[in-house]
Amino acid sequence: MSLQLQILLLPIVVACYFIYRHLTSISLTKVQGPRSDSFFHGNFVDLLHSQSGEASGKWHAMYGNVVKVTGPFTQPLLLISDPAALKYIYQTSGYRFYRHRERGVISRLLSGKGLTGVEGPDHKRQRKVMLPAFGSAESKALLPMFSMAASKMIDKWNDIIQTSPDQTSVVNIHRWVSRAALDAIGHAAFDYEFGALDNDKTALAASYNNLFMDIFALPTKASLVFLSIAQYLPAEFSAFLIENSGSPRIQRVRSTFELSRQVARELVQRKSQAILDDGNTKARDVMSLIVKANASESPATSLSEDEMLAQLQIMILAGHETTANSFSWTIFELCRQPEIQTRLRREVREMELKVKARGDTSFTMNDIESMPYLNAVVKESLRFNPVAPITHRQANQDDVLPLSKPITLTNGKIVHELPIPKGTKIMASIHAYNRLPEIFGDDADSFNPDRWLNNGPHVDKGANVGLGVYANLFTFSGGQRSCIGWRFAVLELQVLLLETINEFEFSLAVPAEQVRREYCSVTVPVLQGQVDKGVQLPIRIKAASRDEF
Numbered sequence: 001m002s003l004q005l006q007i008l009l010l011p012i013v014v015a016c017y018f019i020y021r022h023l024t025s026i027s028l029t030k031v032q033g034p035r036s037d038s039f040f041h042g043n044f045v046d047l048l049h050s051q052s053g054e055a056s057g058k059w060h061a062m063y064g065n066v067v068k069v070t071g072p073f074t075q076p077l078l079l080i081s082d083p084a085a086l087k088y089i090y091q092t093s094g095y096r097f098y099r100h101r102e103r104g105v106i107s108r109l110l111s112g113k114g115l116t117g118v119e120g121p122d123h124k125r126q127r128k129v130m131l132p133a134f135g136s137a138e139s140k141a142l143l144p145m146f147s148m149a150a151s152k153m154i155d156k157w158n159d160i161i162q163t164s165p166d167q168t169s170v171v172n173i174h175r176w177v178s179r180a181a182l183d184a185i186g187h188a189a190f191d192y193e194f195g196a197l198d199n200d201k202t203a204l205a206a207s208y209n210n211l212f213m214d215i216f217a218l219p220t221k222a223s224l225v226f227l228s229i230a231q232y233l234p235a236e237f238s239a240f241l242i243e244n245s246g247s248p249r250i251q252r253v254r255s256t257f258e259l260s261r262q263v264a265r266e267l268v269q270r271k272s273q274a275i276l277d278d279g280n281t282k283a284r285d286v287m288s289l290i291v292k293a294n295a296s297e298s299p300a301t302s303l304s305e306d307e308m309l310a311q312l313q314i315m316i317l318a319g320h321e322t323t324a325n326s327f328s329w330t331i332f333e334l335c336r337q338p339e340i341q342t343r344l345r346r347e348v349r350e351m352e353l354k355v356k357a358r359g360d361t362s363f364t365m366n367d368i369e370s371m372p373y374l375n376a377v378v379k380e381s382l383r384f385n386p387v388a389p390i391t392h393r394q395a396n397q398d399d400v401l402p403l404s405k406p407i408t409l410t411n412g413k414i415v416h417e418l419p420i421p422k423g424t425k426i427m428a429s430i431h432a433y434n435r436l437p438e439i440f441g442d443d444a445d446s447f448n449p450d451r452w453l454n455n456g457p458h459v460d461k462g463a464n465v466g467l468g469v470y471a472n473l474f475t476f477s478g479g480q481r482s483c484i485g486w487r488f489a490v491l492e493l494q495v496l497l498l499e500t501i502n503e504f505e506f507s508l509a510v511p512a513e514q515v516r517r518e519y520c521s522v523t524v525p526v527l528q529g530q531v532d533k534g535v536q537l538p539i540r541i542k543a544a545s546r547d548e549f
């Protein structure tokens with residue numbers, strides 16, 4: 001065939017291919033959802049520029065638990081809070097749903113090829129290496145480290161209020177807890193002192209300050225368009241484009257990577273020889289596991305040097321910002337409902353009396369587990385303000401989503417399952433799932449720890465779908481890529497909360513309406529009119545009266 005003929009035939013072949021694809025493909029066009037605002041960015045500006053859970057909550061209320069949202073260039077995405085569909089995607093389907101490719105690129109740029117940056121068999125291997133560090137016994141053993149970080153923060157706050165007029169002061173609670181959590185993960189995972197509570201200017205703490213805001217908050221329309229073009233290009237090329245885009249956001253990602261990689265290298269070097277010499281095959285801390293995996297001969301359980309360092313970078317990042325945000329939102333809710341604070345303080349002090357009576361100076365794991373209201377407040381807080389309101393997945397093949405509740409299509413047809421084409425992008429609506437009235441009750445939209453007491457929410461009455469790893473919430477996700485550190489996080493929150501509430505009374509230093517739930521991959525507190533000042537939650541602290549106890 002002559003070249004000219006081939007060139008002439010090419011468009012016809014291409015056209016036939018697209019017509020064929022169109023006729024045979026499964027289509028999402030009949031799923032209900034908001035009308036697209038623009039060809040270039042669809043509903044994304046609405047979704048990403050409103051507060052966490054705001055746009056998605058509105059759409060779920062209008063269209064149900066499965067909503068078709070339009071992305072840039074008319075690409076349809078499914079926003080899902082349906083329990084059965086989520087369970088299928090995150091658990092039962094195995095590795096059939098990957099994370100979005102663009103997100104993988106950014107995750108790898110930030111922390112390397114560790115747990116959050118790999119897929120399929122690589123992920124399975126890495127997860128197997130890491131899991132033993134995060135069991136129930138391993139997490140409980142961290143209690144003294146979390147208590148130590150809490151005490152240190154409390155000492156600093158006491159110094160502040162004692163030198164302030166009227167013995168009260170306003171602190172940016174988020175910044176403080178972020179530093180306490182960084183120190184805690186240092187001790188817990190690497191036996192290392194980051195010194196972030198002692199010095200706000202340590203390079204590492206400074207680099208993480210406002211990181212998510214700087215990278216993900218309020219994406220420009222141009223960057224949305226750019227990211228959505230990148231997904232149609234070959235993987236290596238799109239990674240190359242993103243890495244070399246010269247955007248200040250990517251520069252920020254790079255400099256954090258360089259710094260955390262350097263810290264990870266130092267941490268490993270300090271420990272590796274001792275761990276390998278020691279020969280203790282039972283050590284299950286993060287550091288021992290990864291150093292031994294790097295030295296392992298067996299490909300099924302080994303980590304490359306690059307992967308080993310990446311795990312440390314991920315632990316440092318995932319292990320502190322998430323907890324810090326959760327704690328900040330907890331204090332926010334307790335300021336809006338001071339009677340919850342008082343009730344919680346009473347429970348803590350009753351337990352404190354018992355602790356002292358038996359001659360102890362600190363709370364044990366058993367004490368913490370026997371404080372129902374503390375546990376209820378922590379669960380309610382994780383439910384009501386999930387740090388990650390949305391996670392992303394993409395179908396690797398044509399698939400069929402099961403549904404807990406049938407949905408009505410735009411043509412009026414009612415379906416009990418939803419076929420989706422390969423490549424379909426999915427956003428799990430964690431925020432919306434955590435507020436489903438069929439699971440959490442008719443008042444699911446209000447912050448009410450009592451729902452967890454006296455038989456708990458509907459979860460205990462047979463609606464448990466077995467989706468999330470903790471308390472039937474989807475806050476820590478579920479299945480093979482669920483949060484590996486959830487036990488760390490729950491215990492750390494419990495300890496921080498009980499220790500601080502015992503010592504201090506908290507009140508909001510700004511009107512509650514001024515606090516925005518800013519969505520930047522995680523949900524952070526910022527102040528209306530001061531978004532440029534970054535993450536902040538100004539809280540007035542004063543010593544909690546001991547008149548009663």
Ligand code: HEM
Nearest residue numbers: 115318319322323326387388391476477481483484485489
């Ligand atoms: C309140 C605190 C926390 C919340 C709400 C949280 C939430 C989550 C969520 C939703 C995911 C899944 C992300 C996705 O599928 O795209 C995740 C993954 C992960 N989390 Fe957490 N997390 C918290 C604390 C922690 C802590 C303390 C650590 C480490 C000590 C940690 C380490 C990780 C890691 C390594 C992954 C990736 C797991 C994998 O892909 O196999 N997280 N987390």
Ligand SMILES: *[C@@H]1O[C@H](CO)[C@@H](O)[C@H](O)[C@H]1NC(C)=O
Nearest residue numbers: 268269272291294295304305
């Ligand atoms: C990790 O493994 C590589 C390859 O075997 C080795 O060169 C390196 O020294 C190891 N790193 C550490 C910190 O043990």
